Amino acid sequence: MHVEELMSSAKCCIEGQSVRDAARLMRDENIGFVPICDAQGMPLGAVTDRDLAIRVLAEGRAADERIEQVMTHDPVSCRLGEDVKNAERLMRRSRKSRVMVCDERGRLAGVISLADIAEVESGTTTGATLHEVKSDQPPVIH
Template sequence: MDIRSVMTPDPASCQAATPVREVARLMLENDCGLVPVIDAAGRPVGTVTDRDVALRVVAEGRDPQQCTAQDCMTSPVTTLGVDSSLADAIQLMENEQIRRLLVVDADGRLCGVVAQADIALSGRDRKTAELVRGVSEPKH
């Protein structure tokens, strides 16, 4: 099974200068908790999650009207090539202990997102259990 079969293609994305309020609006409109941050060429440079907004903006008392995606994004990002297998995605997520991966084309441009939940919904119970365990184990 390849990554295309489980990824969300063409995810909503933003630029580093996008206001945080607009990033949150993208999350609301697209029913997602992560918005990739891309450069002018479409290559991912970071991600903003709902948790990033809550912790790096709201909890720190920063003005959401003044903050941009760059102010609260996580960078660098972990990416996976669009021609990769589901097993490759699971292994990378376990190794990096992350719940989401950005999928890029041969030129490094964003073309999808794969989340732990996408893998769970693919119906691979054993693989899902392995992923959840691998992502959740404390790093040594």
């Protein structure tokens, strides 16, 4: 199975937008993960609802601060056409429950989550991946 068969369409913020813009997008789209892209649609990073709570609210930062000041850099991504197993390996290695999916030019095409994979894989496989994503032990390389 290929990643595009499971991925969700991606809503992103463009660099230069504010923390408030990202929070509003999360609210309006009922999502907790927002890729941050450049003007050409290439992922630069991501922000989660947890990032907003810890990096913005808990630190007393302003809602009008640029989103790239609080995003997680070095996004984890795969390409359209790749096998879902590769996305799962990326999740395990990077300890991320979401992977951005990019087109042949490197532009954001969608997002695949561990929950998406759980819908089609066995509970044992998904459970093992979840354990590795949430573990405080060094990642196991598969």
